[in-house]
Amino acid sequence: MDSMIIPFIMLLIITVVLILERTYNEKKIVDIYEDKFLQWKKHATLNNKEKNCKQLVGLVFLENEKLTIDVLDKKAEDRLQKKQYTLKMKN
Template identity: 40%
Template sequence: MGLDLLIPFGILIVLVIYLIYTRTKFEKDMLNLYEKKFEEWKEQNPTSNETKPHKDFVGLVFKEDYKISIEIFDNSIEDRLKRGKFDIICKE
């Protein structure tokens, strides 16, 4: 009685192992294909890591009679203002 169920169970085990093997092979092939396509894309579309200098809005300058006051929005600028590390640009 145990022998008649052993043959279908063995066929089932072999089939499952075969399907697992073919799926793993397929996934590996697809991964290699996508990596190859990605390398081709990187060669055709080079990226530049250059950062362009940009201006950030960090505060306002007010003139009240003879006194100038600076109102800042970013506290990381405060130490540079206290040390005098800034440029004055006059645009008229």
């Protein structure tokens, strides 16, 4: 019986050491990947494409065979005075 106690204790010690080493290495690997993920988030470029939406800047009325434009935005008024606009016909 005494002859089996020493190998059993050795196996128990080896098992405990291997379990502790595994948990240590797992934590180390998780920390490395978390650091890499944080670095990736810093250096990653986000592809935020802004959509060009139509914006209401004025109203066009036909009164007594004459076109009247009511401008709601000052920037649009400058463009109208500089004749920077296009006409689109919709049926």
